[in-house]
Amino acid sequence: MKQLFDRIPDRLFSPLSGGNRRIYAALILDLYPLFFDQIHSDVFPSRETVRHEIEERLAVMSVIWQEEADQSSVGESDSTPAVMAYRRLLRAGWFEEENEGYQVRVTVPPAVGTLWASPHFSQPRP
DSSP states (O other): OHHHHHHSOTTTTGGGGSTTHHHHHHHHHHHHHHHHSOSSTTOOOBHHHHHHHHHHHHHHHTOOOOOOOOGGGTTOSOOOHHHHHHHHHHHHTSOEEEEETTEEEEEOOHHHHHHHTSHHHHSOOO
16 A cells, blocks of 8 residues: 555645535546546547536536635636636646647546555445
8 A cells, every 4th residue: 555655646635625525525436437437448538528527527416616726727717616626636636638639638647547446436436
């Protein structure tokens, strides 16, 4: 277990410490299939697909989003809860973006994938 925590980013669990921690916990669990239940393991979703999936999950949850200090939104006109959640998970290290031509694909770092695939994360939610 120590080796895993040596490889994951220090800020990985930071989304789970704020006012929206329950929302982030649910998102992290709900987004697992998007990255790991694909027909082809080498196909990663686009940034737009991940943002749309977050938006859909937030709508289903019907939760009240608490405003967060989002340093990366300066100058960006789109600051919906889904976009802010995506950016926060990206900055925390849950996702990485890779350019594939004109498309931006979202991948999961190997250490995060290992953590995500552990029995505590991959068990179905009640």
